[in-house]
Amino acid sequence: MSQCRVGIGTSQNPLEMPTTGNSSAAADKARDAVGLLFRATFVACLMGSMSLLLFSSFNPSADSGAAYWLRLPNGILSQAGWSSAEYDGEGESTNISHIVFGIGGCVQSWPNRSRYSTLWWQPDLMRGYVWLDEEPPKASALAAAENGSIPYRISEDTSRFKYSSSKSAVRIARIFLETFRLNLPHVRWFVMGDDDTVFFPDNLVTVLSRYDHREMWYIGGNSESVEQDAIHSYGMAFGGGGFAISYPLAASLVKIFDGCLDRYYRFYGSDQRLWACAAEIGVPLTVESGFHQIDIRGNPYGLLAAHPLTPLVSLHHIDSVDPIFPKTRYDSLRSLTSAYRADPSRTLQQAFCYDRARKWSIAVSWGYTVRIYPSLVAAHLMETPLRTFKTWRTFSKGPFTFNTLAVETQPCEAYAVYFLDRVQEAGRSGSLTSYVRSMDGPAKGCGDAPHDRVAVVERIVVSSVKMDPKYWQKAPRRQCCEMGDGGSIRNGTLRLRIRKCRSSETMTV
Ligand SMILES: *[C@@H]1O[C@H](CO)[C@@H](O)[C@H](O)[C@H]1NC(C)=O
Ligand SMILES: *[C@@H]1O[C@H](CO)[C@@H](O)[C@H](O)[C@H]1NC(C)=O
Ligand SMILES: *[C@@H]1O[C@H](CO)[C@@H](O)[C@H](O)[C@H]1NC(C)=O
Ligand SMILES: *[C@@H]1O[C@H](CO)[C@@H](O)[C@H](O)[C@H]1NC(C)=O
Numbered sequence: 194m195s196q197c198r199v200g201i202g203t204s205q206n207p208l209e210m211p212t213t214g215n216s217s218a219a220a221d222k223a224r225d226a227v228g229l230l231f232r233a234t235f236v237a238c239l240m241g242s243m244s245l246l247l248f249s250s251f252n253p254s255a256d257s258g259a260a261y262w263l264r265l266p267n268g269i270l271s272q273a274g275w276s277s278a279e280y281d282g283e284g285e286s287t288n289i290s291h292i293v294f295g296i297g298g299c300v301q302s303w304p305n306r307s308r309y310s311t312l313w314w315q316p317d318l319m320r321g322y323v324w325l326d327e328e329p330p331k332a333s334a335l336a337a338a339e340n341g342s343i344p345y346r347i348s349e350d351t352s353r354f355k356y357s358s359s360k361s362a363v364r365i366a367r368i369f370l371e372t373f374r375l376n377l378p379h380v381r382w383f384v385m386g387d388d389d390t391v392f393f394p395d396n397l398v399t400v401l402s403r404y405d406h407r408e409m410w411y412i413g414g415n416s417e418s419v420e421q422d423a424i425h426s427y428g429m430a431f432g433g434g435g436f437a438i439s440y441p442l443a444a445s446l447v448k449i450f451d452g453c454l455d456r457y458y459r460f461y462g463s464d465q466r467l468w469a470c471a472a473e474i475g476v477p478l479t480v481e482s483g484f485h486q487i488d489i490r491g492n493p494y495g496l497l498a499a500h501p502l503t504p505l506v507s508l509h510h511i512d513s514v515d516p517i518f519p520k521t522r523y524d525s526l527r528s529l530t531s532a533y534r535a536d537p538s539r540t541l542q543q544a545f546c547y548d549r550a551r552k553w554s555i556a557v558s559w560g561y562t563v564r565i566y567p568s569l570v571a572a573h574l575m576e577t578p579l580r581t582f583k584t585w586r587t588f589s590k591g592p593f594t595f596n597t598l599a600v601e602t603q604p605c606e607a608y609a610v611y612f613l614d615r616v617q618e619a620g621r622s623g624s625l626t627s628y629v630r631s632m633d634g635p636a637k638g639c640g641d642a643p644h645d646r647v648a649v650v651e652r653i654v655v656s657s658v659k660m661d662p663k664y665w666q667k668a669p670r671r672q673c674c675e676m677g678d679g680g681s682i683r684n685g686t687l688r689l690r691i692r693k694c695r696s697s698e699t700m701t702v
Contacts, residue, residue: 287402289394291381294321295372296343297365297432297463298388304333306388307342308523309511312530313392314343320377322346323388324368326361346371354451355458363454365432366463370450373443381406383443386435389511391526395537396504399662400481401437409442409476411468414484417496418584419592421488425465428478432464433509434486445474485509488585493517495579495597498558500541502669504662505533514582517561518612519631528613532560535616535624538660544674544691545575545700553647554702557674557689563611563628563653567646569702574598576671609647619656628653651685658692673698 298306303325310323323345329337338344349371354363369383382401386392404410413430416422421431430436438446446453446467453470460466468478483506487493492515497508511522518525533540539559546555547569554570557563566575580597583589591597600607611628619625630651656677673695677688 283407287381287398287406289315289318289398290320291379291406292320292384292394292397292401292437293372293375293377293380293382294319294343294392295368295383295385296321296323296388296390297368297385298323298345299326299361300329302388303329303337303345306512307337307340309389309391309526310342311340312526313394314341315394316341316344319343319394320380321384322372324348324365324371326364354454357459358461362461362463362466363458364463366454366466367450368463369438369443369467370447373447381440383438383440384435385432385438386507387433387509389513390433390435390507390509391511391530392435392507393505393530393533393537393540395533395662396483396540397435397437397506399504399538399665400483400506403666404439404479406439407441408439409445409474410437410439410479411442411471411476412437412479412481412484414480414482414486415478415594416486416488416585417593417595418488418586419594420584420586420589422594424586425462426468428472429465429468430478430484431486431488432462432467434484435507435509436464436484442471442474442476446470449473481506483507487511487514489514489582489593490585490588491515491583492581494562495581495600497541498556498562498564499543499576499578500558502542502671504538504665505540529561531616532613532626535618535626536560536657536659538662538664539657539691542660542672543576544672544689545572546674546676546689547700547702548676548680550680551646555653555674555689557653557655557691559655559657559691560616560626561613563655563689564608565611565647565650565653566608571702572671572700609650611650611653614652622659624657624659626655626657628655649682649685650687653687653689655689655691657690670694673700 296310303323307323321343323343325345325347328347329345334345348364348367351360351363351367356363369385372383384392384397401412404412411430413436414434415427415429416425416431425431450470453473454466457466457469460469471477481503482501483503485496485506485508487496487508487510489496489510490513494517497517508526511526516522516525518528520528529540536559541561542559544557544559546557547553548555552567552569554566554568554575555563556566556575577596577598579600580590581600584591584593610631612631613626614629615625615627617625617627654677672691672693674689674691677690680687
């Protein structure tokens, strides 16, 4: 890689996913609403009577207290005005404007990589900079800005610091510090990444809003490749996958950071320096498995198609792995982000359908891919990543920080692969995603094999209701999937519906 290669970090870890099905989203919704109303009314009566009693005895504003509780049954569905009267801005939930991004870049790679930032950067909504080692040529800076990429800043000179392997690691490590010193208002989180990191900002917000930004948090992921975690640290957020530091932790780190840079000059990456410094404060890494370092080689298909049951936050090492779709890297990411925009929370989430009549199993990774297996496959197998990739450092079969399944040696028997083709919003809160059969997936070249029993399916259309980000505040549960149109295949098209599972529903074969 280029000499300005920074190795902010190395890796992260994957595992499983959720899903939805949708026998009838409307019926589901109605059921939910009735249940909620019933429970809310009960709670409201109970609380209302208790609080009325308390409030009227002790509180001069008893009226507003009573109104608050009694309003709950109606307000609970929208949640809109829930907290506005109760809290000042500090207590309100985290949104994108509370985050500032610090991206490690260099002038050499930026002309190429600025394109990746245009996939996720929203100039009107977000704050942050890519930090370069020197001023870029005017023309390329202008082009990048016009294309809507993240604005740049030039890093301070770091030549006074010692280093052993990479000079730029020092510069990149100091990005959070330079960002902190910009003194931007209302910052709750500093989020760091590389110039080849693609963020999914809505999901980043969903994940960070689960944490109290007034405490000291260090949140990210480690490497998928055990060799990398063993060499660096399991306790370190690998920087390319992105990581978040809450404001109070950043404030503490800033005070000791330049000293840390000299104390830990032997480390390879910027992320390892930051980890060592956080350890002096005593703050450990909180692992969130939606941050993806992508410390793997080859085809990331298996990893992405079996995403853990948590929102997709980031993807790194775009240029180091094969394109995730059978098209260019940039176009691949454009496809994935088009699905993400339609339903951020659901991106890559799995759902499994069984076609019991045909004895097929169907694994949907929403917004990305569908696999049809011409046999009944247990859920725990479909949620285990297929080993379509190798380790980062030694190009080995493993080990990874998660279990993998060997890709079938006779792929034509094993499954057929479909990739996202189109995304369509449906109604106010739903979407239709369609997936077309691919000859380029891991089951390459099987499409016309006479024994390929699923060859009749050319397109799969999946309907689902937009997943509420609040889904991720609950105990994780994969959503359910069912065959649409009674499982009929019309004109080569199979229809599926993803929806919340009923409480007693299971995927049993
Ligand atoms: C984010 O929350 C703050 C309150 O803390 C609010 O003033 C602001 O309008 C919100 N921004 C967005 C984009 O929702
Ligand atoms: C830019 O990216 C293209 C395509 O990935 C690659 O062929 C080219 O060498 C890159 N240019 C530089 C200067 O890195
Ligand atoms: C800007 O966008 C145009 C059109 O998509 C593309 O050809 C060009 O390479 C982009 N330039 C940069 C610096 O991203
Ligand atoms: C059947 O599929 C073909 C190709 O996918 C399409 O052109 C045609 O319009 C479809 N016919 C119907 C009735 O949907």
